[in-house]
Amino acid sequence: MAPGIVDDPFPLYRTLRARHPLHHDEPFGAWLLSRYADVGAALADPRLVAPPPGRTLTHLESATHTAHRALLAPALQERALDALKAGVERTAYVLARRIARRDEADLVEEFCHWLPAVAVVRALGLPYEGTAHVAALCRAGLTHLGGAPEALDVFLRPHIVRRRAHPTDDLLGALCAARTDGRPLSDETVCGLAATFLGAGGHTTGRALAALLANLLDHPEQLALVRAGPELADAAWAESLRRDPAAHIVLRRATEPVRVSGGTIPAGATVACLMGAAGRDPDRFPDPDRYDLFRTDPGGLAFGAGRHRCPGARLARLTADAGLRALLTELPAMTWAPGFRPVGTGLLTRSPAALRVRLG
């Protein structure tokens, strides 16, 4: 919480990893975990659950969690994503072409905010016109865990009412028709599940895409390689998620005392898994601050671990892949605008606030 940390938390992460791998941070009110091994183990530990308040999937445990997670799964599987792909690719090209007419642009404002919102609005089955609304909510603070619930509820309610009266076969329709323990889900539960979906898709994927573009623009030689060999896009994405994970801190609450890195987290305490620190742990990754798309093992923590591991990783990759390809094709001379340097913003989720590029 100290001044300057949000601008550059990485020196602090280095100190924590090396000297205080388990540290209680008074102002933040949480026990900090920063080493790759500890963060991975904590995310998968059933004694560490999502902290209140919250009504989204990550806040549920046991049978209810399994049942609700299963309701989202069909919309994130290969067949559903195949159906989504062409629309996401088309949108990516439309957005990129609009930018290509100009001398300079901010890719966060004009691309990263929009493309993932389109993908997730379509995946849920909301009308295309809902995209601007979802993108605006993401900007106003709809987080990965579906914050800003009131504004989102107001937006979703009429769609839920309509589907309760006239069932549809999209994801929102499936949530409205679903029964758990013989009873339909309440409107509140449907909104919570939809909020996680829209928040993750619209907000977190947008942030991860912005980080990927920043890493490539910072390394023009690697950008040129991806342009020449699109099959390298997956490696570029995985390496960016390691070095600059969009879900930068994941919170948990200890239901009982948990021993870790030579100390004990007391029951009831909040735990902050510092994903951004874990991704640059030198005990796990050689030369961890370097962005290197040829890194043979970039790890896999960025989407979490254990029972809450992100079910949207494939949709996120599909979106990022479509976005990157459209930008590389339509903006072939893209470089940083003169004098511009990206600045990271946010701690729970994190990415560059702006990406000002010159196009000609």
Ligand code: HEM
């Ligand atoms: C690059 C983009 C993304 C990143 C970095 C990311 C990261 C994560 C992480 C770290 C978690 C675990 C949170 C926890 O353990 O508390 C998570 C959970 C989740 N993510 Fe994502 N996510 C991304 C995109 C998506 C997309 C596109 C969707 C679907 C539209 C999605 C849906 C979810 C859901 C529903 C959960 C909760 C799972 C559960 O609690 O069982 N995510 N995500």
